[in-house]
Amino acid sequence: MNLNKTIRGFIAGCWWMVAACGSNPQQPQQQTDASTQASSVTVPDFNADSAYTFVSTQVEFGPRVPNTAAHIACADYLTATLSRFTPQVIEQKSVVTAFDGTNLTMRNVIASFNPEKKGRILLFAHWDTRPWADQDDERSREPIDGADDGGSGVGVLLEVARQLSLKSPTIGVDIAFFDAEDWGEKGGSSEDSYALGTQYWTKNPHVAGYTANYGVLLDMVGSRNAQFRIEGFSGENASYVVEKIWKAAASLGYSNYFLFEQGGYVTDDHYYVIRYGIPSIDIINSDKTTRNGFASHWHTHNDNMTVIDAATLKAVGQTLLEVVYKEGN
Numbered sequence: 001m002n003l004n005k006t007i008r009g010f011i012a013g014c015w016w017m018v019a020a021c022g023s024n025p026q027q028p029q030q031q032t033d034a035s036t037q038a039s040s041v042t043v044p045d046f047n048a049d050s051a052y053t054f055v056s057t058q059v060e061f062g063p064r065v066p067n068t069a070a071h072i073a074c075a076d077y078l079t080a081t082l083s084r085f086t087p088q089v090i091e092q093k094s095v096v097t098a099f100d101g102t103n104l105t106m107r108n109v110i111a112s113f114n115p116e117k118k119g120r121i122l123l124f125a126h127w128d129t130r131p132w133a134d135q136d137d138e139r140s141r142e143p144i145d146g147a148d149d150g151g152s153g154v155g156v157l158l159e160v161a162r163q164l165s166l167k168s169p170t171i172g173v174d175i176a177f178f179d180a181e182d183w184g185e186k187g188g189s190s191e192d193s194y195a196l197g198t199q200y201w202t203k204n205p206h207v208a209g210y211t212a213n214y215g216v217l218l219d220m221v222g223s224r225n226a227q228f229r230i231e232g233f234s235g236e237n238a239s240y241v242v243e244k245i246w247k248a249a250a251s252l253g254y255s256n257y258f259l260f261e262q263g264g265y266v267t268d269d270h271y272y273v274i275r276y277g278i279p280s281i282d283i284i285n286s287d288k289t290t291r292n293g294f295a296s297h298w299h300t301h302n303d304n305m306t307v308i309d310a311a312t313l314k315a316v317g318q319t320l321l322e323v324v325y326k327e328g329n
């Protein structure tokens with residue numbers, strides 16, 4: 001993903017000013033009728049150790065860079081694992097061309113739960129990893145482990161999938177692992193150079209005419225003390241989804257991760273799903289203290305298993321289950 005270039009200047013000036021002068025909603029004292037009804041639903045317990053293992057297993061394949069053996073092996077693993085949880089798993093295989101002219105053999109993997117349900121939620125993450133550590137001072141041309149950037153979102157969603165297989169939710173759920181997100185141009189001067197797998201999917205949805213009530217993207221959701229601020233495109237296009245998820249997190253005691261503060265604009269997979277027509281949000285770690293607004297391990301060799309914390313995976317995963325299981329259809 002990349003900071004949106006067209007409004008980067010805006011961000012530089014206003015990122016934190018918005019947080020300071022924007023709304024800072026307190027937790028609501030009153031519940032809606034729907035949420036009162038839904039509060040009787042027993043939400044499964046998200047197993048953070050299981051999610052952690054799903055992250056470390058991906059990392060053990062090596063960097064999941066398109067056109068490598070590790071990439072193929074991990075795609076096979078993702079498909080096989082999802083197939084343990086639901087018979088409805090679709091692989092999309094194609095070749096897309098990166099900004100630098102490289103043809104990337106890509107594979108999107110999409111699992112569906114309650115495929116007959118009209119009301120649906122799309123949960124998604126990218127599973128590929130960046131081919132370069134271009135934010136690192138050392139070995140910057142070598143690929144990164146991508147434990148957080150790639151591995152964490154997929155790890156959380158694999159555990160969500162496992163839970164969905166054990167107890168069916170009322171609503172339909174699709175879990176999409178999109179490929180070829182992170183072979184984008186540093187600085188982002190090439191238009192649409194990131195999120196190639198998601199862009200492919202928006203032109204070739206796995207189900208003709210596919211739609212969902214809303215979408216939730218997980219990107220860099222596994223590091224210790226992660227802070228999720230309200231990403232710009234998410235707040236502009238799907239504020240009710242932001243509110244739903246941030247309130248669910250607060251109700252579970254995770255307000256130290258999910259901050260009611262404005263974040264920057266990030267051209268990430270959700271940007272293309274929004275353009276496709278599904279209001280979507282990006283749960284993405286941000287850091288006020290770094291120059292680029294991302295965590296210091298972003299696109300460096302420090303993005304390895306040492307930054308991953310099961311407590312963060314738990315906060316994100318339990319929040320997602322809370323929202324998914326309390327949705328009616």
Ligand SMILES: [Zn+2]
Nearest residue numbers: 001130149182
């Ligand atoms: Zn990345």
